[in-house]
Amino acid sequence: MNFVRPSKGYTFYGQTTSLCETCLRLVPAKIVFEDNDVFFLKRCAEHGAQKTRIASDVAYYKSCKDWLKPGDRPLVHQSRTEHGCPYDCGLCPDHEQHSCLALIEVNDVCNLTCPVCFAGSSPAHTNQRTLAEIEFMLDTLVESEREPDLVQISGGEPTIHPQIMEILRLAKSKPIRHIMINTNGIRIARDKEFVKQLAELRPGFEVYLQFDSMRRSALENLRGADLRRIREQALANLEEAGISTTLVCVIKKGVNDDEIGEIVRHALTYSCVRGITFQPIQDAGRNEGFDKNTDRMLLTDIRREIGQHSGVFDESDIIPLPCNPDEIAIGYGLRDGTNVTPITRFIPKEEILAASPNTISFEKYPELRRRVFDLMSLSVTGEATKSVLGDLLCCLPQVEVPEDLGYDKVFRVVIVQFLDRFNFCIGAVKRSCIHFVTPQGKIIPFDTYNLFYREGPDKTLREAAHVHA
Numbered sequence: 001m002n003f004v005r006p007s008k009g010y011t012f013y014g015q016t017t018s019l020c021e022t023c024l025r026l027v028p029a030k031i032v033f034e035d036n037d038v039f040f041l042k043r044c045a046e047h048g049a050q051k052t053r054i055a056s057d058v059a060y061y062k063s064c065k066d067w068l069k070p071g072d073r074p075l076v077h078q079s080r081t082e083h084g085c086p087y088d089c090g091l092c093p094d095h096e097q098h099s100c101l102a103l104i105e106v107n108d109v110c111n112l113t114c115p116v117c118f119a120g121s122s123p124a125h126t127n128q129r130t131l132a133e134i135e136f137m138l139d140t141l142v143e144s145e146r147e148p149d150l151v152q153i154s155g156g157e158p159t160i161h162p163q164i165m166e167i168l169r170l171a172k173s174k175p176i177r178h179i180m181i182n183t184n185g186i187r188i189a190r191d192k193e194f195v196k197q198l199a200e201l202r203p204g205f206e207v208y209l210q211f212d213s214m215r216r217s218a219l220e221n222l223r224g225a226d227l228r229r230i231r232e233q234a235l236a237n238l239e240e241a242g243i244s245t246t247l248v249c250v251i252k253k254g255v256n257d258d259e260i261g262e263i264v265r266h267a268l269t270y271s272c273v274r275g276i277t278f279q280p281i282q283d284a285g286r287n288e289g290f291d292k293n294t295d296r297m298l299l300t301d302i303r304r305e306i307g308q309h310s311g312v313f314d315e316s317d318i319i320p321l322p323c324n325p326d327e328i329a330i331g332y333g334l335r336d337g338t339n340v341t342p343i344t345r346f347i348p349k350e351e352i353l354a355a356s357p358n359t360i361s362f363e364k365y366p367e368l369r370r371r372v373f374d375l376m377s378l379s380v381t382g383e384a385t386k387s388v389l390g391d392l393l394c395c396l397p398q399v400e401v402p403e404d405l406g407y408d409k410v411f412r413v414v415i416v417q418f419l420d421r422f423n424f425c426i427g428a429v430k431r432s433c434i435h436f437v438t439p440q441g442k443i444i445p446f447d448t449y450n451l452f453y454r455e456g457p458d459k460t461l462r463e464a465a466h467v468h469a
């Protein structure tokens, strides 16, 4: 009889450092494949073994590393590399990527108390930052980036800050390429005069509108209120004012994951919508009743849903973002009404990476060229002046298209999977390119900020994680 050795039952792919899901201490994590799923197997000396699914598509997970490119550094660092990652945020010199997107929180008061707020905001909070504090935060970012690509004015609910227009005009006075305001849409739905003032901030201004669901039950689960009419009225007002809008959807398994395709198609019925950002829930801040085994949604799950149910992007059109491929995926297209031509489908990966961050011409790709001219109702032999299509993601190449095709012809889906106690990976967090600017003059990755640094200047990461300096 032949002896058969017992099998591990999984493929051991590698190892990283993650967090104990109970005490947040750094722990080793094996990366293993089982069927088409990727898991972290962790062991904490105090809290034992933990097994967490971090991706649901082995081929995509492996392909992320093929999209890596050299990172871009900030011009200055705000902290020193002293204790080792993630104890030195930041940004410390050990960080591998500059701020592609920076958030400035102008208040912590909100007119909602969403059960899933990563900032833990509510009407019970009172803090409204002063213009001087906000200017210091903007200047910290400008010192680090010289010309920041994208700043989001966030909160709390920034639209209820008593000086919100002064804040936005102040941000516009800085050398920032694109400014967004992150909002739940309540004021935009109810105050047309405010929308009129926002319209005056164009170009280079956009609304980042919370839009998680079109169903009452899901909105009540995620936001604690039936916001269907508010969301549609906000969109109607933005459409009327012609303000570029990105919808942002927090996705929770079993709550709104079956609506992803429908939301993409609905977004395309508004000409002001430039795209949608899907965020699987990050287990941070207020995240009531969250169960990692039933509620977690993964980047790969959302990518699959878009591919199977949107009728707009195939799964393969949604590619890892080269500066931070583990956390961000993007499908990028040109739209004609509700029809979208995914640019990412026609340009090979090698050419996207070779051109990044410079410009590539649509002329080089015959099928893309034909579709671009179709979109413009021009003859394919016609001449067109070229301009650069604005791209909010600095690490992808700009695609040079005829000047008649402006930002209003862009449509993108972005999936951003932030790191939390479950999927934290020391390699991925060093590539984080979405950062908070703090009033203390620090620039801190979104992931580590929500995990460790948000609770106040005195509560350091080492204290939170019970790690002794």
Ligand code: SF4
Binding pocket: 084, 085, 086, 087, 088, 089, 090, 091, 092, 093, 094, 095, 096, 429, 430, 445, 448
């Ligand atoms: S996450 Fe980045 S900034 Fe923070 S300690 Fe690690 S390398 Fe430094």
